[in-house]
């Protein structure tokens with residue numbers, strides 16, 4: 672049965688709460704990297720988007736009619752209880768999605784932990800090199 676919120680206007684608190692629950696539950700299960708397929712009216716599960724973009728699409732454009740029921744199911748699912756997924760339509764894909772979830776988690780860690788630090792180190796090294804070069808040239812030509 673569809674929950675009440677899907678019938679509410681898209682700017683209502685109930686609808687926003689439902690979409691938030693969907694995005695929160697769906698993302699760990701269906702994302703690849705930082706993105707998952709967007710089930711909004713325009714994307715129709717064809718385009719990949721980041722979490723915040725999908726949230727915006729579902730609020731401003733509304734869900735694709737083909738995916739309303741799926742969105743409702745996911746929004747009501749408790750992610751920790753994975754056996755629920757085996758009983759619904761998406762059950763057959765669960766193994767793949769689980770793998771995607773692990774990929775997603777490890778990629779996210781890389782981005783957060785390594786990325787900025789490495790870039791910062793390279794930047795720092797560049798700045799140090801440039802200031803040494805400046806010292807070298809000013810010593811050589813202006814003494």
Ligand SMILES: [Zn+2]
Pocket residue numbers: 709710711712713714715718720725728729
């Ligand atoms: Zn979309």
